[in-house]
Amino acid sequence: QVQLQQWGAGLLKPSETLSLTCAVYGGSFSDYYWNWIRQPPGKGLEWIGDINHFGRANYNPSFRSRLTISIDTSKNQFSLNLSSVTAADTAVYYCSRGLVPAGLDPWGQGTLVTVSS
Amino acid sequence: NFMLTQPHSVSESPGQTVTISCTGSGGSIASTYVQWYQQRPGSAPTTVINADNERPSGVPSRFSGSIDRSSNSASLTISGLKTEDEADYYCQSYDDSTVVFGGGTKLTVL
Numbered sequence: 001q002v003q004l005q006q007w008g009a010g011l012l013k014p015s016e017t018l019s020l021t022c023a024v025y026g027g028s029f030s031d032y033y034w035n036w037i038r039q040p041p042g043k044g045l046e047w048i049g050d051i052n053h054f055g056r057a058n059y060n061p062s063f064r065s066r067l068t069i070s071i072d073t074s075k076n077q078f079s080l081n082l083s084s085v086t087a088a089d090t091a092v093y094y095c096s097r098g099l100v101p102a103g104l105d106p107w108g109q110g111t112l113v114t115v116s117s
Numbered sequence: 118n119f120m121l122t123q124p125h126s127v128s129e130s131p132g133q134t135v136t137i138s139c140t141g142s143g144g145s146i147a148s149t150y151v152q153w154y155q156q157r158p159g160s161a162p163t164t165v166i167n168a169d170n171e172r173p174s175g176v177p178s179r180f181s182g183s184i185d186r187s188s189n190s191a192s193l194t195i196s197g198l199k200t201e202d203e204a205d206y207y208c209q210s211y212d213d214s215t216v217v218f219g220g221g222t223k224l225t226v227l
Contacts, residue, residue: 047216058214103152107161
């Protein structure tokens with residue numbers, strides 16, 4: 001049974017960099033794309049980007065200039081870095097395993113990131 | 118760009134059947150698979166339908182998915198509604214190498 005566990009800072013000031021890491025336990029790490037998704041309070045899901053075990057990343061164009069997704073295959077972990085955050089980046093951030101084109105499953109537990117001065 | 122549009126909310130009574138639509142624009146919804154996720158308050162989404170109409174292990178047979186090429190839409194149908202089905206539901210597909218979500222539908226079982 002694959003499990004994803006994520007962590008990172010939950011409170012940031014404007015202009016700081018959001019950093020989250022997701023660890024994958026169980027199952028293959030090399031057969032999938034590893035995704036980040038966010039959900040602002042009271043709103044819907046927004047895909048941020050993904051990466052495969054070769055380090056090939058796909059980014060939502062809305063974030064491309066601020067976004068880096070990286071992977072550490074030795075630790076079965078992948079990470080999200082989003083620079084120059086503003087209050088609009090306040091959201092619950094989720095990591096998830098993707099098997100294109102059959103969806104995202106499972107999901108991490110989510111991390112609430114609040115950006116406030 | 119490919120977009121998915123869902124109704125903001127639907128409501129139905131326990132025991133009845135409800136269908137949630139997901140309409141594609143900017144491309145064919147049949148060109149790749151559609152998934153459906155259930156999200157209860159305070160929890161991460163979970164898959165109820167993948168690959169258009171497949172139910173993952175553990176998902177009740179009351180949940181079914183379909184694609185209608187003529188209307189360029191996908192549908193999630195839940196029969197024999199239970200109060201525990203009250204949740205937000207999101208459709209999801211792909212636009213080339215990017216993941217696309219619908220805006221979500223709040224299902225109220227009253």
